Amino acid sequence: MEKILRGVQEFQTRDFPPQREYYEKLAAKQQKPIALFITCSDSRVIPHQITRTEPGDLFQLRTAGNIIPPYGAVVSGESATVEYSIAVLGIRNIIVCGHSQCGAIKALIEAGNLDELPAVKSWFAHAESTRRIVRQKYDHLSPVERAIAATEENVLVQMNNLSTHPYVAARLATGDLNIYGWYYDIGTGQILQYDQQEGEFMPFDGEVRAAAPLPLRGRMTGAGLSLAQVTNGSAE
Numbered sequence: 001m002e003k004i005l006r007g008v009q010e011f012q013t014r015d016f017p018p019q020r021e022y023y024e025k026l027a028a029k030q031q032k033p034i035a036l037f038i039t040c041s042d043s044r045v046i047p048h049q050i051t052r053t054e055p056g057d058l059f060q061l062r063t064a065g066n067i068i069p070p071y072g073a074v075v076s077g078e079s080a081t082v083e084y085s086i087a088v089l090g091i092r093n094i095i096v097c098g099h100s101q102c103g104a105i106k107a108l109i110e111a112g113n114l115d116e117l118p119a120v121k122s123w124f125a126h127a128e129s130t131r132r133i134v135r136q137k138y139d140h141l142s143p144v145e146r147a148i149a150a151t152e153e154n155v156l157v158q159m160n161n162l163s164t165h166p167y168v169a170a171r172l173a174t175g176d177l178n179i180y181g182w183y184y185d186i187g188t189g190q191i192l193q194y195d196q197q198e199g200e201f202m203p204f205d206g207e208v209r210a211a212a213p214l215p216l217r218g219r220m221t222g223a224g225l226s227l228a229q230v231t232n233g234s235a236e
């Protein structure tokens, strides 16, 4: 905790004072975030850092494995966050971002015993489609490639889950909402975005690709990007 306590102190005494006016302005007006950013709780994923955005820009929802329960499955904080972001904040962009080396995805696809983690076990019910898809489609891949494929498929599964929420469905229907699927590689800093036309996660090339209408059909080739492709920033 020492590091955190020292950090708080330094923020208050060193960082904040010269920016007081900025923060006062931030507090005075209602937030108007650019996007709802849904990602994993993993401590290595920092949405503001990888998008170079600032306080006020990203409304965030973070869960283990960036899983979003479908509407009606449970009364959850996730549904409340999604609903509030659209209905009250007027969010028009939602980014669902999975990441490399995701512990949740690893646990999900490795048929380990989760009896000692009952909350995780029931949480994974909302990603059961991911697990099935991986078993059906990616059994031939190496563990590393399978984890990448699983993470990407899970982004699509969760985008579909998201589309079951009434506000999301309604705004998608009128074209007032865009949903983007991303994969963030921690070790290379690269972000891939889902290209619905190609049916693949592709490197950023200056164009934003929203996936709609949902539901999505999943990754087309089933081969999975190789690590080398991800690292080089090139994909077929």
Ligand SMILES: [Zn+2]
Pocket (backbone or CB within 6 Å): 040, 041, 042, 064, 065, 066, 099, 101, 102, 103, 104, 105
């Ligand atoms: Zn994760």
